[in-house]
Amino acid sequence: MAPALAVSGIAKHFGQQTILGGIDLEVRPGEIVALIGPSGCGKSTLLNILSGLLPPDAGHISIGGARTTGFDDWRRVAYMFQEDRLLPWRTVRDNVSFGLEGSAVPRGERRRRTADALRLVGLDGVATAWPHELSGGMRSRAALARSLVVQPAVLLMDEPFSRLDPQTRSQMHDEVLRIQADSGMTVIFVTHDMEEAVVLADRIIRLAPHPGRIVEALEMEDLPRPRIPTEPEVAERIRQLRVRT
Ligand SMILES: Nc1ncnc2c1ncn2[C@@H]1O[C@H](COP(=O)(O)OP(=O)(O)O)[C@@H](O)[C@H]1O
Ligand SMILES: [Mg+2]
Incomplete structure (x- = not known):
């Protein structure tokens, strides 16, 4: 099967600085990949490139085996930013349906997909609420629903849960794993949280700066799921990652 995402020789410069110095990466369909590395090593820049922004x-990027050439190739790549970026003047439902704005999806189908996405993240009861009425965890769910409404083949997430308290973050991890298992979507996320990386990822990829490049890839598929951070084997992986960081 073709990789969900294949990246070949991706480089990026800002002014004189080489931010990314030639990134090669293949991500299997349904794989969950964590990108880790120190601040400023180019993780967000890489996700911005992978999202088509x-x-x-x-270098070049292929999605589902097809080389990307234009905007349409990125329709099924969703991007969940570090901030939730909910529009305060729109209800939860209208924030979620925003994910489909500008797409060719007809109105009835849009309504149905929006309702599905809200249900998937457990927000169907607050569809008409305003973002300011939501807790941090619910805002995060709304942002996730807005990403899911496009029925993404690839979901990119940039430190999406870093502002949540540990318990809420852990609930979001369960949601992501459940939704990924149901949909089969491919997930690539950036994190500073080694627990998050170990709990979620099939593979952990470490980047180093100057220029941003991949220095290590750790297969995690041998670690059984569900991964409870307090279980010895899981705790040990988290510890190992922390000492190497
Ligand atoms: N639009 C930009 N213009 C100039 N420099 C940038 C821009 N975006 C990011 N950078 C620089 O690129 C480097 C990598 O940034 P970033 O991708 O945000 O890193 P990370 O997400 O790993 O913390 C940093 O040194 C940052 O200052
Ligand atoms: Mg960043």
């Missing part, structure tokens, strides 16, 4: 200076 930022053109690379060199």
